[in-house]
Amino acid sequence: MIVSVSNKGKWLLSQVGQLVLMVGLASLVFNYAYRFLVDRTINSPLFYAATIGLGLVAIVILRRDYLFVTKFEFTPERIVVRTALGFAKTFDAQQFRFVPNLHKTISISESKATLSFYVQNRATGRNVRNYAWTGFSEEDFRAACRLHGYKDETDFKLKEFGAPR
Numbered sequence: 001m002i003v004s005v006s007n008k009g010k011w012l013l014s015q016v017g018q019l020v021l022m023v024g025l026a027s028l029v030f031n032y033a034y035r036f037l038v039d040r041t042i043n044s045p046l047f048y049a050a051t052i053g054l055g056l057v058a059i060v061i062l063r064r065d066y067l068f069v070t071k072f073e074f075t076p077e078r079i080v081v082r083t084a085l086g087f088a089k090t091f092d093a094q095q096f097r098f099v100p101n102l103h104k105t106i107s108i109s110e111s112k113a114t115l116s117f118y119v120q121n122r123a124t125g126r127n128v129r130n131y132a133w134t135g136f137s138e139e140d141f142r143a144a145c146r147l148h149g150y151k152d153e154t155d156f157k158l159k160e161f162g163a164p165r
Helices: 008-037 045-062 138-147
Strands: 002-004 069-074 078-083 088-092 096-103 114-121 127-132
Touching: 008 045, 069 127, 069 138, 088 127, 096 127, 096 138, 114 138
Parallel strands: none
Antiparallel strands: 002 069, 069 078, 078 088, 096 114, 114 127
16 A cells, blocks of 8 residues: 655645754754854854754754655555655564554644554564654545554544554
8 A cells, every 4th residue: 555645735834844843953952062062152154054054964864764755655564654855764564563643632622633653663662763644645544554453443532543453
């Protein structure tokens, strides 16, 4: 089952927002690390541009399989994640499992929740990655859940997308 972006505007806004937050935090770390270790008095536009550029490079290198995800491929044997930057990450079903997840603000009455899924290590139970479903079809999410053995029921109180069958 191959899932592609269905709502490009919502997807792009979400991806750019995540990128801006990640790059901003990384550049802040580089900014303060340089100030603490090298020069406390530096205050030039070139320095700020360099820390933002360094943050962008670091985020693209570290999270290349997470930025601008355009396609998911779900099969019983593996999960493949493809990005607009040309990167791909494959998770073998023998080692990793698909775990659907809901994100809902408790104080706001919503009829829908934000969807995402974890790729979880079967041996340790540790979540390896969390991929947002923003911009992708809810029906495709339900189909991926059914493919990986989950019921097609949403429980907002427990914040889960059905229990395993």
